[in-house]
Amino acid sequence: MARIDLVDLAHSYHGPAADPATYALKPMSMTWRQGGAYALLGPSGCGKTTLLNIISGLVKPSRGRILFDQRDVTPLSTQRRNIAQVFQFPVIYDTMTVAENLAFPLKNRGLRGEQIASRVAEIAQLLDLTPHLKRKATRLSADAKQKISLGRGLVRPDVAAILFDEPLTVIDPHLKWELRSKLKALHRALDLTMIYVTHDQTEALTFADTVVVMQDGMVVQSGTPQDLFEKPAHTFVGYFIGSPGMNILPATVQGRRAHLSGHPIALTRAYDRLPAGARIEIGVRPEFVRVAAPAPNLLNARIERIDDLGRTRFARVRVGEQKLAAQVPNGMSFAGADVGLDFDPAHVHVYADSRLVEGAA
Amino acid sequence: MEKIVNQKAWLLVLPVFVLVAFSAIIPLMTVVNYSVQDTFGNNQFFWNGVGWYKDLLDPSTELGGRFFASLWRNLLFSAAVLAIEIPLGILVALSMPREGWRVAACLIILALPLLIPWNVVGTIWQIFGRSDIGLLGYTLNLFGLNYNYVANPLDAWLTIIAMDVWHWTSLVALLCYAGLKSIPEAYYQAAHIDGASRWAVFTAIQLPKMKRVLLIAFLLRFMDSFMIYTEPFVVTGGGPGNSTTFLSIELVKLALGQFDLGKAAAMSIVYNLIVLIVCWVFYTVMTNVGTERRPETGGV
Numbered sequence A: 001m002a003r004i005d006l007v008d009l010a011h012s013y014h015g016p017a018a019d020p021a022t023y024a025l026k027p028m029s030m031t032w033r034q035g036g037a038y039a040l041l042g043p044s045g046c047g048k049t050t051l052l053n054i055i056s057g058l059v060k061p062s063r064g065r066i067l068f069d070q071r072d073v074t075p076l077s078t079q080r081r082n083i084a085q086v087f088q089f090p091v092i093y094d095t096m097t098v099a100e101n102l103a104f105p106l107k108n109r110g111l112r113g114e115q116i117a118s119r120v121a122e123i124a125q126l127l128d129l130t131p132h133l134k135r136k137a138t139r140l141s142a143d144a145k146q147k148i149s150l151g152r153g154l155v156r157p158d159v160a161a162i163l164f165d166e167p168l169t170v171i172d173p174h175l176k177w178e179l180r181s182k183l184k185a186l187h188r189a190l191d192l193t194m195i196y197v198t199h200d201q202t203e204a205l206t207f208a209d210t211v212v213v214m215q216d217g218m219v220v221q222s223g224t225p226q227d228l229f230e231k232p233a234h235t236f237v238g239y240f241i242g243s244p245g246m247n248i249l250p251a252t253v254q255g256r257r258a259h260l261s262g263h264p265i266a267l268t269r270a271y272d273r274l275p276a277g278a279r280i281e282i283g284v285r286p287e288f289v290r291v292a293a294p295a296p297n298l299l300n301a302r303i304e305r306i307d308d309l310g311r312t313r314f315a316r317v318r319v320g321e322q323k324l325a326a327q328v329p330n331g332m333s334f335a336g337a338d339v340g341l342d343f344d345p346a347h348v349h350v351y352a353d354s355r356l357v358e359g360a361a
Numbered sequence B: 001m002e003k004i005v006n007q008k009a010w011l012l013v014l015p016v017f018v019l020v021a022f023s024a025i026i027p028l029m030t031v032v033n034y035s036v037q038d039t040f041g042n043n044q045f046f047w048n049g050v051g052w053y054k055d056l057l058d059p060s061t062e063l064g065g066r067f068f069a070s071l072w073r074n075l076l077f078s079a080a081v082l083a084i085e086i087p088l089g090i091l092v093a094l095s096m097p098r099e100g101w102r103v104a105a106c107l108i109i110l111a112l113p114l115l116i117p118w119n120v121v122g123t124i125w126q127i128f129g130r131s132d133i134g135l136l137g138y139t140l141n142l143f144g145l146n147y148n149y150v151a152n153p154l155d156a157w158l159t160i161i162a163m164d165v166w167h168w169t170s171l172v173a174l175l176c177y178a179g180l181k182s183i184p185e186a187y188y189q190a191a192h193i194d195g196a197s198r199w200a201v202f203t204a205i206q207l208p209k210m211k212r213v214l215l216i217a218f219l220l221r222f223m224d225s226f227m228i229y230t231e232p233f234v235v236t237g238g239g240p241g242n243s244t245t246f247l248s249i250e251l252v253k254l255a256l257g258q259f260d261l262g263k264a265a266a267m268s269i270v271y272n273l274i275v276l277i278v279c280w281v282f283y284t285v286m287t288n289v290g291t292e293r294r295p296e297t298g299g300v
Helices: A048-056 A098-108 A113-126 A142-154 A173-190 A201-207 A225-230 A235-240 B009-035 B051-056 B062-094 B101-115 B118-128 B135-142 B153-181 B185-193 B198-226 B230-235 B247-257 B261-288
Strands: A004-011 A025-032 A037-041 A063-068 A084-086 A162-165 A194-198 A210-215 A218-223 A247-250 A252-260 A263-271 A280-284 A289-292 A299-308 A313-319 A322-328 A338-343 A349-352 A355-357 B037-039 B045-047
Touching: A004 A048, A025 A048, A025 A063, A025 A218, A037 A048, A037 A201, A048 A162, A048 A194, A084 A142, A084 B185, A098 A113, A098 A142, A098 B198, A113 A142, A142 A162, A142 A173, A142 B185, A173 A194, A173 A201, A194 A201, A201 A225, A210 A225, A210 A235, A218 A225, A218 A235, A235 A247, A235 A280, A247 A322, A252 A280, A263 A299, A299 A322, A313 A338, B009 B037, B009 B261, B037 B261, B051 B062, B051 B261, B062 B153, B062 B198, B062 B247, B062 B261, B101 B153, B118 B135, B118 B153, B118 B230, B153 B198, B153 B230, B185 B198, B198 B261, B230 B247, B247 B261
Parallel strands: A037 A194, A037 A210, A084 A162, A162 A194, A289 A322
Antiparallel strands: A004 A025, A004 A063, A210 A218, A247 A280, A252 A263, A280 A349, A289 A338, A299 A313, A299 A338, A313 A322, A349 A355, B037 B045
8 A cells, every 4th residue: 555656757668769749658747645546537549558557567667756655666577566457358367266366466475375265255255256266267258357357456455556457348338337336345445546547437437536637648637526527627628528528619718708709708707817829718518508598698509409318408509610519408498490508607617728727716 | 842852963072072082092992902911922912801910919920029119119209309399399489589670580590490301301410410520420429429320229319309309399489489479468467467476477377378389289299200201211211220210111111121012001001090099189189178068158
């Protein structure tokens, strides 16, 4: 169990001399709290797995240091870092039974027989593998094999952190949910630092206390699921999290007022010192844009289609050339395609060159 | 509905049947035919029933004695060759580079011995081992070792085994290398995470994943060494004495040297049966490895 600090870390697969723009991981510093449940979220190829492999020691960073509880572990091998990692596809040792597979990490570290047995029994119990302990691991289904992989990660009582690299990819949807809740419960019970890599926002938001969103080798925001939803620090976060994603609209902003296609939109904070020459956009989540009957004080829009998601309905609308999504209030029916859009001022954010600008109160 | 009877389909099978008949059945039946008859030349044959087989399988007769002596010699040779080539091939495969230009270099070097014709390999080693002009023989004698494969049976055996190892270890190594390459990187990463030692990685991951190619290597090397003829024939001619006379050399002596067609045919048939049985056993073992006795889809 440990706090993990990444200090000025960067990595390139082409060596440290490569062009910094091609780095798989751009320079970053960050801290992972002891006992935190983290999700690393981002599209494929954004550097999530690279970051994970650097923490576990499978990849040596081109630059920077990794500290476990202030101890520099950068030069240490994976074996000596005391870290567990679960991979995307199940890895099982063919010749061994389920029990032997689970015992493997403990045996390699020279634990005594009865200690191993009790630990294996405990983990098998947690993962519902007890009835299969005596069977050859190759005989099981993909789900069960991945459970064994998870089990091997969880079986060591003293790990600094457990890293999960999209561990539920091969699992059936209904089991996915169950296993994720199980991981969450394990996290609470064992007080371990867990870092969970995924490109699935539902997975990230349900598992983690802190979600770290990555794009193009950089961390663009790290915060609670609520932060990411209500106050995305970057337009990418707004777009990537939420379904449908945030509406990002080019606008002009002055003081407490934004202008969108000539129509004024009220803001709750003042934006007087926006960087000159920057691309200014406003961002608002569809949940905070309400479709209403056309009115002079509302932004005029035309409905293109309605997406019924069961609990809520979202209207896909068009304002000039701009496309937006907006929530349709319950029970509303439409007379024609023309509607008005009502923005919730508290949830309209201003972005300069894609980055959130904090306004003055 | 009435079934239409049309026997013309047999005509379509005919070409294959004729081909197989000429390539396999007729030659084989000729041998069977010889094995139950005796001849005194002049193309005159006399019925001998299972006489040759009785002699062949009875070690106390001259024929049986020769057969069993060369059979044991051959089995010993195969065992020795397998015991060296399989572990050595695994070792070579494990120490080969994984990527870069070195891979191509290694593969070419390994493939070279495999590309040399059998009799050339024999000639190379025949000269290499000569104590008067051969590099190996001359050097060994220079160091005071009395090495002479023409006179000393042990030296002859060591020379032939060394030659076979030189010629065929590459095959085992290449097969194992292919097996190793097919192991996903995640297995090694997981093993690192699990704190596995080098030996544990070998026994828990590499060896099980190589099991299938190893069985193929084992089968190929067994069959080949069990049927070896050219190389020992070129190097030692079966000598000194009979010490390196393997089954195929004995067979050729019998059929072409003494022109005992009946005895040679009976021996061919038994030799062939042994090869077939071993093949079948290996095939059965190979196809059963890794499959379940009781197939289970095992959900959890």
